[in-house]
Amino acid sequence: MAEAFPWQAALWQQMATRSQHAHAYLLHGPAGIGKRAFAERLMARLLCLQPQGADACGQCKACHLLAAGTHPDNFVLEPEEADKPIKVDQVRELVSFVVQTAQLGGRKVILVEPVEAMNLNAANALLKSLEEPSGNTVLLLISHQPSRLLPTVRSRCVQQACPLPSAEQSLAWLSANLPEATPEMLAELLELAGGSPLAAKRLHGQGVLELRAQVVDGVKKLLKQQQGASQLAEGWNAVPLQLLFDWFHQWAQLMLRYQLTRDEDGLGPADMRKVVQYLADKTPQGKLLSMQDWLLAQRQKVLGKANLNRVLLLEALLVQWASLPGPG
Incomplete structure (x- = not known):
């Protein structure tokens, strides 16, 4: 049953x-x-x-x-x-x-x-x-x-x-189903899953914490010009496209929110908080809005199972992302 x-x-x-x-x-x-x-x-x-x-x-x-x-x-x-x-x-x-x-x-x-x-x-x-x-x-x-x-x-x-579980209910269910995970890991998984406990368990099975760390490290190196867009795009083969576009879209939203509110408590997960704040401070709002529109359009294609050239799509994403700081 x-x-x-x-x-x-x-x-x-x-x-x-x-x-x-x-x-x-x-x-x-x-x-x-x-x-x-x-x-x-x-x-x-x-x-x-x-x-x-x-x-x-x-x-x-x-x-x-x-x-x-x-x-x-x-x-x-x-x-x-x-x-x-x-x-x-x-x-x-x-x-x-x-x-x-x-x-x-x-x-x-x-x-x-x-x-x-x-x-x-x-x-x-x-x-x-x-x-x-x-x-x-x-x-x-x-x-x-x-x-x-x-x-x-x-x-x-x-x-x-359908009803959403409370944070307490989600963490209790996750703890029972992932007894090997630490409370910190459970909280991070739940945050990445948008509060959905079954999605958090599935993401854990995909090794999402390791994939997220790889992507965050790559984005930081991209902005510091320590790694190029092509190299990163080819190195992210193991990361599902939907996850990538979900993360980049979330970061763009957090940047827009910070530009409007200057609320440092709303900068999202700790692993990208400083980057989000830096890009929000350095990116013209019009440029950020254009980036968000592009991300939404590409995310719809990914969700619609369009036949996409993965590496070229990620290169385009990363080239635009790297060009956010600076004049519009």
């Missing part, structure tokens, strides 16, 4: 005990807060033949079939490969499933994650099923970035924001 997170308790009681369910829910919130586990737990509850209070019984035929991954009335739609789009042919298969009769005589439940991975044709192919799913069908759509969805997709769902 999917893990039950303490920060989801109130929402779980609200949704699991409903006598009537909407035909489609859009469960949204930042990545790494447990939306998939919540959806899987709700899916089990909706398919269970003998639910025990707010949870699935775990013992009936439906629960056994679901646990084995062979439940005939359950359909999970996700990218065929990690970080790839959901294709229109996959959605057509889902549409064929929707029009079938439930084989166990109860509900059919569909889980889609992440919804924003659908390309335009795939999203349009889903609309009819979202609007009028046949029979007793419930669609659970999970989105980490609902702003990227078509308005026609959002409007056909009951939109449900």
